[in-house]
Amino acid sequence: MFTVAERFLRYVIVDTQSDPASSTCPSTLKQKNLGKILVDELKAIGIRDTHLDEFGYVYATIEANTDKKDVPVVCFCSHMDTSPDCSGQDVKPIVHKNYQGQDLILPDDHSQVIRMSEHPDLKNQIGNDVITASGTTLLGADNKAGVAEIMDACYQLINHPEIKHGKIRILFTPDEEIGRGVDKADLKKLGADVGYTIDGESAGTIENETFSADGAVLTIKGISAHPGFAKGKMQSAIKIAGAIAAMLPFELSPEGTSGKEGFVHPVGISGHVEEAKIEFIIRDFADDKLHQHAGVIRSVTEEVLKQYPGATYTLETKPQYRNMKQVLDKHPQIVEHGIEAIRRAGMEPRLRSIRGGTDGSRLSFMGLPCPNIFAGEHAFHGKHEWVSVQDMEKAVLTILNLCSLWEEKA
Structure with a gap:
């Protein structure tokens, strides 16, 4: 054999x-x-x-x-x-x-x-x-x-x-x-x-x-308008998603952590002007820190949305393993x-x-x-x-x- x-x-x-x-x-x-x-x-x-x-x-x-x-x-x-x-x-x-x-x-x-x-x-x-x-x-x-x-x-x-x-x-x-x-x-x-x-x-x-692991989906609702007449009206969900991803702290990223440090990692972005989604994986060795990390996504999103008063968001998290x-x-x-x-x-x-x-x-x-x-x-x-x-x-x-x-x- x-x-x-x-x-x-x-x-x-x-x-x-x-x-x-x-x-x-x-x-x-x-x-x-x-x-x-x-x-x-x-x-x-x-x-x-x-x-x-x-x-x-x-x-x-x-x-x-x-x-x-x-x-x-x-x-x-x-x-x-x-x-x-x-x-x-x-x-x-x-x-x-x-x-x-x-x-x-x-x-x-x-x-x-x-x-x-x-x-x-x-x-x-x-x-x-x-x-x-x-x-x-x-x-x-x-x-x-x-x-x-x-x-x-x-x-x-x-x-x-x-x-x-x-x-x-x-x-x-x-x-x-x-x-x-x-x-x-x-x-x-x-x-x-x-x-x-x-x-x-x-x-x-x-x-x-x-790790303990959660998945999260951030859904951003923007405002669509004809691009030729969009001044003061359009609030692009795509641009909002990009700004959120860019503002995530480096020290909470996979490339910025090691050992027992957890992270938040955007693994996919999709959408259009009116709606965009960011998919995340959230990881840490302690379960309670998963909720803290989701809170970072939420706080970054709310900070970005201050510049887009007509846009809204929802954040859904689901457990993956422990x-x-x-x-x-x-x-x-x-x-x-x-x-x-x-x-x-x-x-x-x-x-x-x-x-x-x-x-x-x-x-x-x-x-x-x-x-x-x-x-x-x-x-x-x-x-x-x-x-x-x-x-x-x-x-x-x-x-x-x-x-x-x-x-x-x-």
Whole structure:
């Protein structure tokens, strides 16, 4: 059968880009193409209950091989889609064997150069085999590295019965990149007690904290008039929207924040003279700060509208996901086992917060506590994306260690 690297190289050439403009689930039917491949491979290694449902989710079960009756059911989850931010069509993966710190000039676009100075984690890859795309697409390591690692762990569990474990459930999801990764996930059918997403960055990291997230839509009502007779009458909603976006404080922007700092980010502007809309994402690690950040949008809007006395606005906010630490702190054993699994794989564990969200964020609040384990993916959502073969192998070993730990500690 395939190694984890061979699996990964097979999966990334399948275009699974999701589409935020689509209302279907999955948002693109081509995501099911990878789902079908995964089902066939899982059946080939002996996992017979594997199936792809109508919404593009892959479910599978590895039955327990231990006499212990109280082992929690553990789920491993990764997403199949790639980001809409960069093309995932006709991906050509390249394996740079025995990397020695050199600049990686991507052959299909020589202006695309992956430099160690810009990707400091490459310092940990000397002597390793680094995989990149060819310069015109993303690679898809986010999250096909995680998919390949879970698939390889399944193969190892089936072929090495000496690894004792309880029941293991596998879940591959569509549409994570557009925030809908678990919209149609059937947790009753999944039947898991604890979960781990395999969707993190540097080898040895485990993430127990994500942003909390809201979405917001600001609707501006202007006043339309014939442009030839508009003096003293027209109040363009387009110009008002532009002024609001320009007045948002830099220190509350993604490009002006880091660490535990939250942000307000306009992600889309549309409209015409009479009405315009700005779509925002609002992020912070503390829920109460989301309301404060929405208040900044409101105060900036009201300040701008002082110059447009006939214009009005509405601001609607909706929750998207919440910081999974709120749930995981109630179940410390889940993260502790993750840390120990990484240590047993020969790495120094690092507990991190992620300036983003994972499927685990929502799964945790749906009743499946679910931290995020490293997959080795780097520079995701762009043409400089990369992963190393050796980091993927370490992730497989970490998954196997987790299976053993839950059985051992039961």
